[in-house]
Amino acid sequence: MSRPAWSEVPKPKVERFASIALAESGDLAQAILAAIRYDFPQLRLVEDESGEPMALVGIRRAIEGFVQHLASGAADPRVPPEVFQEFGRGEGLNGRSLDSLQAVYRLGVRLAWRRFAEIGQQVDIAAPAMYELAESGFEYLDGLVEQSVRGYAEAAARQASERLRLQRQLIDRMLAGQRGDSAHTLGERAARIGWELPATIAVGVLIRPAREAVAPAVGQGILLDMESEQPRMVIPEPDTAGRADLVRRATTGWSGAIGPSVPLAAAATSLRWAETAVRLIEDGLLPRGEVQHCTDRTEELVLLPSRELIDAAAPRCLTPLQDIPPTQARRLAATLLAWIETSGGATEVATRLGVHPQTARYRLRQIRELWGDAIDDPDRRFEMLLVLRAQRLRGELTTGPE
Structure with missing residues (x-):
C-alpha cells in the first residue's frame, strides 16, 4: 500500500527512527511481554532450547521486522512465520480460542505504537507520517494473526485426528465382547476423549447412502466411527428422553439399524442384532432409507434370519x-x-x-x-x-x- 506521507520523511530521520527503535527492540519486547503476563496470567509461555520464552523471541523479531521494513521502504513487512504459527498451535493444543491470542497481539501492537510515537516525536517526524505508521502496524498485526491461524488450524486438525483415532479404539474395545477391556480400562480410555462411560448403550450400524456421504451430525455425546465400511455408532443412555429423536434427525437419509439398549458390558450383543438387521436391509427384507430400531422389528429379526430352520x-x-x-x-x-x-x-x-x-x-x-x-x-x-x-x-x- 502506498504511504505518501511516510515516503516524504527525509531519509536521515527514517534512519534515526529505525536506529533508536532497533536499539530498544529488546527492552521494548521485555516490556510488552511483562504487560502481557500481567493482563493474561493464564497464558502459558513455551521456552526455546536456550530457556528463553518463545513469546519474547517472537515479539522482538516482530518489532525488528517491522522497523526494518520501514527503514527499507519495502512494500510489505515480512512476518516471522515460525514463531507465530507456534503460538497458534499452542492455543489450539491447549483448547483455547484464537480470540485470546488476538487480544494479546492487539495489546503488543498498542504498546509498540505508543513507544514508536514517542520516538517519532523525538526524531521530529510529522503527524501524518506517524498516522500512516500506525496503519502499517495494524496491517502487520493482520499478518501475525494470519500466521497464528495457520498454526491453530494445524493443531486443531491434529487434535481432531488423534481424538478420532482414540474414539475408534474405544469403540473397538467396547464391542469386543468378552475379549474387551475391563470397565476400569474402558473408563481410562473414555477419559482420554472426554467421554463418560454410560450404564447402558445401544449400538448402531449404518449403510452409506453414497461413498462420500457426510457423517451424520449426531453430536459429541454419541460416538461415531466413520472409518469402518459400515459406520458404527455407540449411543449412551439410549432411553434418555429425546435421544431417539436426535438420532433420527441426524441420520435422515441414511439406512441402518440400532440394536437394543443393553448394559455396557453387553455392547457386543447390541452390535450383533444391529448387524443382523442391516443384513436384512441389504437383502431387501427390511426397508431402506431409514435407520431401523431392532426392538421395532422383533418379528423380522427372530423369524427371517432363521430361514433354513423355518x-x-x-x-x-x-x-x-x-x-x-x-x-x-x-x-x-x-x-x-x-x-x-x-x-x-x-x-x-x-x-x-x-x-x-x-x-x-x-x-x-x-x-x-x-x-x-x-x-x-x-x-x-x-x-x-x-x-x-x-x-x-x-x-x-x-x-x-x-
Whole structure:
C-alpha cells in the first residue's frame, strides 16, 4: 500500500527512527511481554532450547521486522512465520480460542505504537507520517494473526485426528465382547476423549447412502466411527428422553439399524442384532432409507434370519397343503394364519384377509377337513404360526379372493 506521507520523511530521520527503535527492540519486547503476563496470567509461555520464552523471541523479531521494513521502504513487512504459527498451535493444543491470542497481539501492537510515537516525536517526524505508521502496524498485526491461524488450524486438525483415532479404539474395545477391556480400562480410555462411560448403550450400524456421504451430525455425546465400511455408532443412555429423536434427525437419509439398549458390558450383543438387521436391509427384507430400531422389528429379526430352520419345518407343519395347487395352497395358508392370529370365526378372518365372509367360511371348512383334530393342538398351532408368519414376511402368502 502506498504511504505518501511516510515516503516524504527525509531519509536521515527514517534512519534515526529505525536506529533508536532497533536499539530498544529488546527492552521494548521485555516490556510488552511483562504487560502481557500481567493482563493474561493464564497464558502459558513455551521456552526455546536456550530457556528463553518463545513469546519474547517472537515479539522482538516482530518489532525488528517491522522497523526494518520501514527503514527499507519495502512494500510489505515480512512476518516471522515460525514463531507465530507456534503460538497458534499452542492455543489450539491447549483448547483455547484464537480470540485470546488476538487480544494479546492487539495489546503488543498498542504498546509498540505508543513507544514508536514517542520516538517519532523525538526524531521530529510529522503527524501524518506517524498516522500512516500506525496503519502499517495494524496491517502487520493482520499478518501475525494470519500466521497464528495457520498454526491453530494445524493443531486443531491434529487434535481432531488423534481424538478420532482414540474414539475408534474405544469403540473397538467396547464391542469386543468378552475379549474387551475391563470397565476400569474402558473408563481410562473414555477419559482420554472426554467421554463418560454410560450404564447402558445401544449400538448402531449404518449403510452409506453414497461413498462420500457426510457423517451424520449426531453430536459429541454419541460416538461415531466413520472409518469402518459400515459406520458404527455407540449411543449412551439410549432411553434418555429425546435421544431417539436426535438420532433420527441426524441420520435422515441414511439406512441402518440400532440394536437394543443393553448394559455396557453387553455392547457386543447390541452390535450383533444391529448387524443382523442391516443384513436384512441389504437383502431387501427390511426397508431402506431409514435407520431401523431392532426392538421395532422383533418379528423380522427372530423369524427371517432363521430361514433354513423355518423352511425345514414347513413341510411337516403344512403337510396337508402339499397336494393342493400352489395358488390355492397359499390362500389356505394365509387363511390358516389369520384364523390362528384372530382366534375368531369367519367374520374376523374375512376382515383380516379383506375377503367376503362366505369365502373365509369356505376356506375354514377346507382347513378343518385337511388337518382334522390336529389343528386344535396348541403346540402345532404355535409352530404353524411361526412358519406362516415367516412366509408372510417374505411375501409368500396370497390373501385375495378365489
